[in-house]
Amino acid sequence: MSELSFDHKQKLIPRRHFRAFDAVVLTLLMLTFWQVIGSWTQGVAVSPPLPTLVYLGDLLATPMFWDHAAATLEAFLLAFVLSALIGLVLGLIFGIRRFTGEVAEPILAGFYTIPKVTLYPVVLLLFGLGMSAKVAFGVMHGLVPMTLFTLGAVRNLPPVLIRTARVLRLSPGRTMRWVLVPACLPDIVNGLRISFSLSLLGVLIGEMFSSQRGLGFLLVNGMAQHNVPLSTAVVTVIVVMAIAANTLMLRIGKRFAQRADTVAG
Amino acid sequence: MVSGEAQVSLSEVVRRYDGPPVVQALGPISLDIKCGEFFSIVGPSGCGKSTLLDVVAGLVRPTSGSVCFEGKELHGEVPDGIGVVFQEDSSMPWLSVRDNVAFGLRTSSLPKQEVATRVDHAISFMGLAQFAGHYPAQLSGGMRQRVCIARTLVLRPRLILLDEPFGALDQQTRLLMGDELLRLWRETGATVLLITHALDEAAMLSDRVGVMSARPGRFIDMVETGWPRDRDSRVISESQFGALTARLWSSLREESLKTLGRAA
């Protein structure tokens, strides 16, 4: 919705053309920024774009890199799916059953602020070393934002929609599936986006704590040897991946939301 | 099919809203609505009509008193067989008109063909045939209201609760919708509880009209219209019609003045 200009629809056609152009401009801007930072700090903290990309090119050509990437991807996908699903269901439940929400939300938010390092011994105890610990770290990071976004969306829902669901005697499951999820979709997509990024981060952190494979391990490598091009390259890969996934999710979210958003002008 | 037994029965129902300040919205009210009856409620703005509807639908528990539907007491759950059109716009913005109307039939065990027929019929009857693929944001206020009515009626509920369903419609459309409602009521044998602020509508459609007092709403008058079951909007031209509306008018007049704080 664009409320300040009510003739939104008419602008849509030229906007398509803008989009590619703007994306290019933005990419150039970011590259320039990166270059400036890189050369200003003389490559000590961040390696400038060109050397990084060259390094990345070489890195991508090694099977070793794909090994690491695959290890991370596997753990991440699992963590993301778990965070998204559990977060969605929890958020919906806490949103509808206001009472459970009032009980659970502060506990959840409190848990989230615990510095994750201190939980490492507990994670080790519960999950041991390896895959499941990485996934646990991912979920620990990704779950709460998903829950909070969903819960917030449900709370702000027009009450009449929930009353409609009640009158139609929809089961809780169906109320979620048919009323709450579609009505809250924009917020759910936002939750998914943040949760996506954070479960990725969580997995990386998990890999830094204990790992022998994965992009997190490569990152520790780069940092410990002060191999700046390596760590910058790995971050570049992560960022590009996250941006791509985010763009995709936004597109999908918009496709659904657009219908609801063709607001009166 | 107006049988003797009560489909809905309220006894000493009171509904209060915790403040601050505490507002007594309703009651005490006792009321029986018979199976297959067409019952209307009129009353001044803010007197508790919508609250009463929520109580009957089981959406809201009365602060005291009890509500029974088909002999079973309600305890905060919506019983099967009730359809409600709310006063607010309750169309689902993410569904097209057709999907909105079909929404309640999603879980039904009806054959697909039958569902499609019912939905199409309801849509075209509501004059929305051209807009079946539109989304609510693309509709006018009255059109959205019609979507919500259609959504409720395709379900063929045994008790239909309508909260000012024709509020955003022009008078001619109201009349036509009223006739259709009567036809449906006759054919399905459903009970109807209609809240309206149009006295002529109440007088023309109902078997019985309850007039509510200013808040906290209680019934101060109960008017039997005595129309035959097989009636339509042409009753407007009957001589009783004028008398009926006049009676409703005079019962209500004082209450509305009270609500607005004017001298009676």
Place this chain on the structure above:
Amino acid sequence: MVSGEAQVSLSEVVRRYDGPPVVQALGPISLDIKCGEFFSIVGPSGCGKSTLLDVVAGLVRPTSGSVCFEGKELHGEVPDGIGVVFQEDSSMPWLSVRDNVAFGLRTSSLPKQEVATRVDHAISFMGLAQFAGHYPAQLSGGMRQRVCIARTLVLRPRLILLDEPFGALDQQTRLLMGDELLRLWRETGATVLLITHALDEAAMLSDRVGVMSARPGRFIDMVETGWPRDRDSRVISESQFGALTARLWSSLREESLKTLGRAA
């Protein structure tokens, strides 16, 4: 104070909504509303009344044609001196009734005392005195509508646009509100454009009533009522009143049937 010059003038206004499918909601319409005139519009549901109001208010640009307010052409901005009551509930849920009503006066240069008096008067006239501290969610549908009316009227605009403002009110309350609106109109000399689906209301309040066709809305009839400026709801009992409503009714009937897709 109905002077000769046009306060609002539309020429060949058309409004289309880009689809899919493309919907022509309005026009072409040409219309002059004179300074100080009380002009009403009736028309079938979905015919483009609200769209017309948006165009007059400068909220929406016509797809083609032009709109002038007090001689100046509008280009997508809302000119000073216009007050609007929308068809949807536009009360602000985060403000109490009093703050909602005072909203438009927030930035005015009026002395505080004067603001408070005006606000209090508007609230109590709307019968909301007991609810001044309540929030919209605690009010009934009709009460919220009254809040929005009060919020517009305290501003004393030169042109008042009302989109079915009494839609959720009972008939007695409508009458009283109508009388108040007339008194205000007389006292302030404002121009009023009222959209309503109650033909009696249109007939009773207006200097002139425009009847709109089914979508795309155009004027198919324009009825001068000929009431004296100094009138009130008692005109209902005048003999012309019946004739007026009958004329409106017959003009409209066919259009409503068209809208619903019934044979004329």
Place this chain on the structure above:
Amino acid sequence: QRSRAETITVTHWGGQFYGVPYAVAMEKGFFKKNDVDVSGILTAAGGGTAVRNTLAGGIPFGEVSLAAAVQAINAGQKLIIIGAGTWSVADQMWVVKKDSTLQGIKDLAGKQIAYTAPGSVSNMLILMALKASGMTPQQVKLVPAGDLGANISAVGSGAIDAGFSDELIYAQHKELVKPLFMVRDVLDPRMMQTVMITTGEYARAHPDIIKGLINARRQGLAYAFDHPDEAADITAKAYNNPNIELFRSHVRELIRVNYWSDGRLDYASMNHMVEGLQITGQMKGEVDWPKYVDTSYLPADLRPTQ
């Protein structure tokens, strides 16, 4: 055991050169020759985590920092020190900006000096170095700046006058910084940085595996001494660093300064480390080593002759 992989833990594997003997042993099949199946080596960021990972691993064997091992044992963890790892800090140094006028440690009076984090090796080294040069910590301003990268950037940007570094990182930033002083020029560089640990329970149950691991490491180290360039290449590959030249010169340098122990313990350098821990306030009093150490898993020729 929850862990699927039979892993051992080496602190800062992939970063620091503690791991060279393990990398060689892995590549050259010395683990297999000693009948132990090591499928991978776990890294860990920081001493505390390394010890915890060791405890959770399929084979609870690790090379971790001496401080972490001692503190863990003090805290009640059932660990034993079974051999030495790295026993020198000879490659550590403080660096200043290339154009700096500072000449040596004495010039640091009144200056801002960075180290990594309170309680770290760099923290104790700077305190010990100041003390050895007859200065007090009050004469300078000490600031924790984070890892070595942050130290270099702080020096490079002028946020700080001198920062902590090691040969490897210095070698990559020669155009930006220069050494102010090497630790080995100010102090006795023999400090026990890392030790091999395991749990007493596991060692008693699987003495052969523990002995095999110690042996494999020793053989890896011996191979590295004989073939420094090949060892450097192996490590560079294991550490994902294509800069082979850098690794080769660094490994040679570390061999030159006698960086690694072949497993034998040296109480002088262990006490030297404890001295550092006392200076930073992490430990009070002497350490009664027999309570911490069990040398029975070392090959006979490496056991202390007492």
Place this chain on the structure above:
Amino acid sequence: MTRRHAALIVRTAILAALVALLEIGCRFGFIDTLTVIAPSDMVASMADQIRSGDLDASIVTTFSTILIAFALAVVLGTALGALIHRFARLRDVADPLLASYYSVPTFIFYPLLVALLGLGKAPLVVLGILSATPAVVISTLSGLDSVAPVLMKLARVHRLTPARTLRWIVLPAALPHLFTGFKLALSYALIGVIAGEFILSGTGLGYAISYAYQSFDNRAMYGVMLFVLLVAVTANGILYVWEGRLARRRSRG
């Protein structure tokens, strides 16, 4: 009213049960105290450390840093969100970047922050802001999207300037959504600052926790952690109560 109290009671009961379970687990040796210590010990340790005054300076630095970061993130995030929302074109390009940001392991940029901002409080504040702002921006955007169109029409009819529209209509209307962002921002500011202290500084509660962690001092670690947790929960609770008050006004029943 009563429901809120009931929620509080149930919440307390659940927490009490969890705590009791942990206590029993630790006391009777089901849980290794080398992993987790008994809650009563945590409380005792927290009390000891606070009473000793050793933490006083850390408490002040850490929480003042968090507070500054949080406040700036809220202001900055809301303003940025409004700006991006205003310009559809900007939004098209900025939207995908916003959430992606969280996947970046920020800690690898510590050297960068040190190089740019020097040592001291500034990099920590920046870290807090960096981790908290995007959540605020995202929820501001979705809040602004959810403002009912009729209210935007109302703003135009009242001829409000864009700034006033924002102040008087858009922000209040979007506030319930904004709260989701604020609550997350509080958590992120805290996490960002404390994680920064782990690595970047020799003071603060983050450092105290990491020091205790590294030296296997579980008693000290859980004591400080409990304290951080309590403060975080209290701060969150304040936001929560405030939000609840607003929400109750706006919703029926």
